[in-house]
Amino acid sequence: MVAVRQAVFEDAEALARIDLVTWTSETSPVPAPQVDTYDFFDERTSPADVLVAEVGGTVVGYVKLRSVLHPPSRSHVMEINGLAVDPSHQREGVAPHLVEAAVEESARRGALKVSLRVLGPNARARRLYERCGFVVEGVLRGEFVLDGRPVDDVFMARRLDDGDRDIWGITTHDWSVDVDVEHLAKARQAAESLGDAMALHLVLEVLAYADDEAEAAGRRGCVRVVVRGDEIQVADDGRGTDTRRDAEGRVVRKPIMATRDVRFFDEEDPVLLPDGLPRRGMSTVSAASPSLLHDNWRTSGAWSQEYRFGTPQAELRELPPTGRTGTTVTVRLPSPVDLDLTQLAVLVRGFAHVDVEVSGGRGADGAPPTPDRR
Ligand SMILES: CC(C)(COP(=O)(O)OP(=O)(O)OC[C@H]1O[C@@H](n2cnc3c(N)ncnc32)[C@H](O)[C@@H]1OP(=O)(O)O)[C@@H](O)C(=O)NCCC(=O)NCCS
Known part of the structure; x- marks a missing residue:
């Protein structure tokens, strides 16, 4: 069973390992982290911003959240700015739990919208986000050049105030049914x-x-x-x-x-x-x-x-x-x-x-x- 909890500093090593094994130029526009010097937590990422997924007590994935505090007119938006699942636990439904938990945490912090950016060629992640109720709000064409090729940056978002019960996601119960x-x-x-x-x-x-x-x-x-x-x-x-x-x-x-x-x-x-x-x-x-x-x-x-x-x-x-x-x-x-x-x-x-x-x-x-x- 997948359990999602807030990260603690002690998770740093496991999370860095997951980042290192999942990084490709299809999943991230920045260069691969250096194995020896990579710290998962730094001044921009604290454990409070990270939710980890565990299976049988082992950390198998994470999602990173970021509040958009400035300007205040955007403070109703939270961003998912990192998501990865250990390859040995992919295709087991771990990521949907993480995304759902990130959305719930965003709602708990008062967000009305959760947004994210995903590279155009990252089809698996795009399908996952769509299954979790995210829609494409815009595409920056050829925003990056990766491995010598232009790559799109796709903006996706899920509104938390649109009230569509059918896309609220089923982690434990089906929201669209009142009584069975x-x-x-x-x-x-x-x-x-x-x-x-x-x-x-x-x-x-x-x-x-x-x-x-x-x-x-x-x-x-x-x-x-x-x-x-x-x-x-x-x-x-x-x-x-x-x-x-x-x-x-x-x-x-x-x-x-x-x-x-x-x-x-x-x-x-x-x-x-x-x-x-x-x-x-x-x-x-x-x-x-x-x-x-x-x-x-x-x-x-x-x-x-x-x-x-x-x-x-x-x-x-x-x-x-x-x-x-x-x-x-x-x-x-x-x-x-x-x-x-x-x-x-x-x-x-x-x-x-x-x-x-x-x-x-x-x-x-x-x-x-x-x-x-x-
Ligand atoms: C994208 C990512 C987070 C998905 O994680 P995941 O936990 O494997 O997600 P899911 O379990 O929903 O599975 C993904 C696929 O496996 C399928 N799947 C899920 N459970 C399954 C099962 N029990 N049996 C067979 N297939 C299954 C899903 O239908 C999905 O198929 P699709 O790719 O054809 O759409 C993961 O692939 C990853 O870490 N990628 C690298 C990092 C990355 O791209 N991050 C996103 C940056 S924006």
């Missing part, structure tokens, strides 16, 4: 077949997303699980479920509750959660729950929606900002939850990127946790 009724029926069946193991497993399904997100962001997350009566609440301190505006300005939250996670459901060789059972995705949780409340706090706003067996009950409701970000899932199960909290506290240690606090009884207010409240 057929899938929800299957997901409910799958959850119910777990019998007594269901409640525990559903908590792990939710925690897996907080763990993924913390891993992708290269941070340690903090999650609170509270069990009371027939209700389980899982609150994380991540970025809050991805939420965007469509062409009509309607708020659209990634349909994680009502559609399938394309990475997990029905996998022949499934990823296992710490209870040893296959990961099937968040929709399994909502499909099994007579009532589920999904609240997300993002830097751009906060929203809440109730689901019954995975089907949304009303439009997204706006929540007042709290100054924090995160996602809270509150599940009401068909009968009082008989969870062994000690067993849960042990199992959650299987998530490597989050600290999980497990408790029973009252006291949760549904807001994302903060370090001082843990």
Whole structure:
């Protein structure tokens, strides 16, 4: 599985190696870096501007981002100014993850447009960017002379304010579908077949997303699980479920509750959660729950929606900002939850990127946790 996180200085050697093995005059207009003296990070590139992709803990690719700060009238534009994937991991879908993460990071920083330049002959990269929703905005003909031949510089961009749900890209869920009724029926069946193991497993399904997100962001997350009566609440301190505006300005939250996670459901060789059972995705949780409340706090706003067996009950409701970000899932199960909290506290240690606090009884207010409240 591909995980994307922010770079750290320690990645420098791996990233320099990837640059050196992927450089050709088809991919870059500048001379090849010198093997002995090449430093990936310098005064123009800091780890904060770079996202790296890892497969099985090994760095296999990167994307570089640059803010266009001057003049201020262009400050809504972010640039992708570097992308490469180790040849031994090319054609595995690593680059689309990187580009999507770069777009999400740009949106998080407030960008309305992400632009880039690609050499005309770099057909593979151009196709990749097109698949990721970038369009050609202009071509500088013969802008470079490489290996004695004139080469075009192609300007491409993806607007983040055009609201076209069909080109938002599918990394985990299909944005263009609101509810997948057929899938929800299957997901409910799958959850119910777990019998007594269901409640525990559903908590792990939710925690897996907080763990993924913390891993992708290269941070340690903090999650609170509270069990009371027939209700389980899982609150994380991540970025809050991805939420965007469509062409009509309607708020659209990634349909994680009502559609399938394309990475997990029905996998022949499934990823296992710490209870040893296959990961099937968040929709399994909502499909099994007579009532589920999904609240997300993002830097751009906060929203809440109730689901019954995975089907949304009303439009997204706006929540007042709290100054924090995160996602809270509150599940009401068909009968009082008989969870062994000690067993849960042990199992959650299987998530490597989050600290999980497990408790029973009252006291949760549904807001994302903060370090001082843990
Ligand atoms: C361009 C680049 C980043 C693409 O990385 P990638 O991770 O291989 O990208 P993808 O996985 O999407 O795959 C690219 C191709 O493999 C195909 N592919 C993807 N998954 C596949 C799979 N499982 N089986 C077979 N083919 C697959 C894609 O359809 C795509 O085909 P295409 O080239 O015919 O369009 C990479 O080739 C690279 O590092 N190039 C050198 C640096 C560079 O050019 N950077 C861009 C500068 S602007």
